[in-house]
Amino acid sequence: MGKEIERKFIAKSMDYSRLGAGKLYHQGYIPTRNGMTVRVRIAGDKGYLTLKDRVVGFSRNEFEYEIPLDDARQMLQLLCEPRQIEKIRYRIPTSQPGLVWEVDEFLGDNQGLILAEMEVPSEETLFDLPDWIEREVTGNHGYNNNALAAHPYKEWTTDEKANGPILK
Numbered sequence: 001m002g003k004e005i006e007r008k009f010i011a012k013s014m015d016y017s018r019l020g021a022g023k024l025y026h027q028g029y030i031p032t033r034n035g036m037t038v039r040v041r042i043a044g045d046k047g048y049l050t051l052k053d054r055v056v057g058f059s060r061n062e063f064e065y066e067i068p069l070d071d072a073r074q075m076l077q078l079l080c081e082p083r084q085i086e087k088i089r090y091r092i093p094t095s096q097p098g099l100v101w102e103v104d105e106f107l108g109d110n111q112g113l114i115l116a117e118m119e120v121p122s123e124e125t126l127f128d129l130p131d132w133i134e135r136e137v138t139g140n141h142g143y144n145n146n147a148l149a150a151h152p153y154k155e156w157t158t159d160e161k162a163n164g165p166i167l168k
Helices: 015-019 069-078 145-150 158-163
Strands: 002-011 022-030 037-043 046-052 059-067 085-093 100-106 114-119 133-136
Touching: 015 085, 015 100, 022 069, 022 145, 037 069, 037 145, 046 069, 059 069, 085 145
Parallel strands: none
Antiparallel strands: 002 059, 002 114, 002 133, 022 037, 022 085, 037 046, 046 059, 085 100, 100 114
16 A cells, blocks of 8 residues: 655646656546545556545555556546546656656636645655745645536636635
């Protein structure tokens, strides 16, 4: 079992895009009733199935498996909610060994939102923030991709865009 310990931030500029190449991601969510997340993802030419536990602090249990690309396409079409996420992900190395920024430029209904994530080995891990980071949104579950699929950025009020989404 893997453990995901993640910090999430809003990017204020696209300066990161000159630091690495982007890859197209398409992902959807299989409905659950227990607060867990079941995600189907196509990243470039690979398919993945991911199961995530509830978040405690910055951490949660995560199980991710590569699956055949055709299976991922069928699952997205047949099993996932109709509202799905499309984004371009940039992986930006840092000067700190083992730490990488994952920056998501959202497309479609979430266009205009840019989130940067840092997976860390522990909740106490310190790291430098690049100048293209605006503010931290770790802990606001409205910025989670499954929440963005259900309540996309284009539907946010002016207040939500300024202060973060309000989960309903």
